[in-house]
Amino acid sequence: MNSFTYRHLHNATKKLARVDLIVLRLSVIFIFALFGTYKWFPFEANALHHLLTGTWLGALYPILGVRGVSYALGVVENITLLALIVGFFRPILGVAGAVMVIGTAIVTLSLQPQLGRIDSFIIKDVLLIGAGVTLLRHDLRRVLIHRRMSGQ
Numbered sequence: 001m002n003s004f005t006y007r008h009l010h011n012a013t014k015k016l017a018r019v020d021l022i023v024l025r026l027s028v029i030f031i032f033a034l035f036g037t038y039k040w041f042p043f044e045a046n047a048l049h050h051l052l053t054g055t056w057l058g059a060l061y062p063i064l065g066v067r068g069v070s071y072a073l074g075v076v077e078n079i080t081l082l083a084l085i086v087g088f089f090r091p092i093l094g095v096a097g098a099v100m101v102i103g104t105a106i107v108t109l110s111l112q113p114q115l116g117r118i119d120s121f122i123i124k125d126v127l128l129i130g131a132g133v134t135l136l137r138h139d140l141r142r143v144l145i146h147r148r149m150s151g152q
Contacts (some may be wrong), residue, residue: 021052021138025094028101028131032081039074048073055114057107077120080104087139091146092140101132111134 002010038044049066052058060069080100087094105125112122 021135024131025088025135026129028135029081029084031128032077032084032101036077036081037075037079039070040069042067045070051119052111052117055111057111076100076104084135087135091142093140095136095143098132098136101128101135105129105132 039048045067048070049061052069053061056068061070064072080097083093083097083100087097088144101130108125109129112118114121
């Protein structure tokens with residue numbers, strides 16, 4: 001590789017280092033905003049009911065009902081969304097949001113054997129685990145740096 005190409009690649013990676021985690025966080029925020037918002041509408045509650053009835057989450061239906069299960073999932077996803085947003089400014093809440101991203105993805109992936117098929121409902125969660133782990137590492141690092149700088 002010649003020095004001209006190397007210099008341009010080096011500069012590009014420095015520029016990307018400033019935005020890569022911001023873009024990743026915004027992507028996860030978008031997913032949780034979309035899926036979390038859906039949970040508040042009847043079309044999603046009914047779709048989830050048909051999908052989840054034969055899974056371990058189906059045990060919630062006699063307790064919470066069709067809309068209640070959807071609302072409960074929506075609350076979790078909306079809290080995750082808020083923690084991710086506030087995580088831009090408060091890394092400790094970013095840590096909580098990242099842990100919740102990983103947790104919700106694991107819960108969804110745990111349904112795979114009971115669903116018996118790979119569905120778009122499941123596929124996004126494979127990527128969310130990777131994104132959640134990356135955000136968790138980044139926000140934990142920010143928490144440690146903040147504490148070191150503040151003398152705690």
